[in-house]
Amino acid sequence: MPPDLTLETAARAEGHARIAGVDEAGRGPLAGPVVAAAVVLDPARVPPGLDDSKRLSPAVRARLAAEIRAAAQTGLGLATVAEIDALNILNAAHLAMARALAALPHPPDLALIDGNRLPAGLSCPARAVVRGDARAASIAAASILAKVARDAIMVDLAQQHPGYGWERNKGYPAPAHLAALVRLGLTPHHRRSFAPVHKILYQEGIASP
Numbered sequence: 783m784p785p786d787l788t789l790e791t792a793a794r795a796e797g798h799a800r801i802a803g804v805d806e807a808g809r810g811p812l813a814g815p816v817v818a819a820a821v822v823l824d825p826a827r828v829p830p831g832l833d834d835s836k837r838l839s840p841a842v843r844a845r846l847a848a849e850i851r852a853a854a855q856t857g858l859g860l861a862t863v864a865e866i867d868a869l870n871i872l873n874a875a876h877l878a879m880a881r882a883l884a885a886l887p888h889p890p891d892l893a894l895i896d897g898n899r900l901p902a903g904l905s906c907p908a909r910a911v912v913r914g915d916a917r918a919a920s921i922a923a924a925s926i927l928a929k930v931a932r933d934a935i936m937v938d939l940a941q942q943h944p945g946y947g948w949e950r951n952k953g954y955p956a957p958a959h960l961a962a963l964v965r966l967g968l969t970p971h972h973r974r975s976f977a978p979v980h981k982i983l984y985q986e987g988i989a990s991p
Contacts, residue, residue, distance in 0.1 A: 784833050785922040787825060789911065793892050800855075802890035802906075803920025804882060806875045807835070807928040811953030812963075812979055813946070813971045814936050816866060818878035819927035820857040820886050820893070823920045827853040832922040834915040835929040847930040850923045857885030858931055867975040876901030882924075896921050943969045 790801045806818040829849035831842065838846070850856065859881025861874035869877065879901050883893055892907050896914035914921035933952055940948035945966050947958040953971075955978055963972075963982055972979045 784831075785915065785917050785919045787823075787828065787919050789894060789918045790823065790825070790920055793894070798892040798907075800888060800890045800892075801920060802855075802857075802883060802886060802893045803896075803914070803918055803922070803924045804879050804893050804908075805835075805896040805915050805921050805925040805928055806878055807925065807932040808953070809871050809875055810955075811936075812955050812959065812973055812976050813863070813948065813953035813969065814932065814939060815860040815862050816871065816875045816878050817858065817860045817928050817932035817935065818875065818882040819924040819931065820859075820879070820882040820890070821850060821920050821923040821927060822855040822886060822888075822890055823923060824853060828919055829853060829923070832919050832926070834922055835925040836915075838926070840933070843926050843930050846923075846926050850927060854923065855887050856927060857882045857887075858927065859883075859885055860932075860935075863971055863973055866973050870975070871973075872899070880904055882928075894918050894921055896925065939971055943971065 793801050800822050802820045802822045804820045806816055808816040829846055835843055859878045861878040866874040890906050894911050895908050898910050898912050900908050900910050911918055915925040936948045936952040946962045951959050
């Protein structure tokens, strides 16, 4: 079953007029920021074909991202590699989500957050939705925008740092990326708190075990 508006409709029945779906992309990679998106869908203009971004091809994601931006209120937020290393990836992802909500043109009445934990310090009420990108259309839309935005960042970084295959693996620990880490060393965009990266720093005597 594709995601639908069941959760959003129920929230509207409770009196929440502007409901934002929120999701992030990039928790698992060894390099690059984590990016989040917030989307307030217009129930009368929901782009057909919304789904969890991981189940869509890059071409379909790009098309849907353009349709979402044209028909919905959207906001993007990111947390940098330095913030990921300082805060840990969960807290950095939550920071990116809060920034995405703050970037919306109008504050939402309720945020539906993908996952089982809520970011701290949100400026609006929020609910955690497990597997939200497969259940709620607004969260699925956010997952698409976040994924498309982060992939574009990694393609740009791949031009600045060739050899790691980021234009293909988007910073995830693919074999080619791991091999390049050993061969080429680290870039400023690598997450030094992540085990494969930290291991190289340790081997080079830069970090303690």
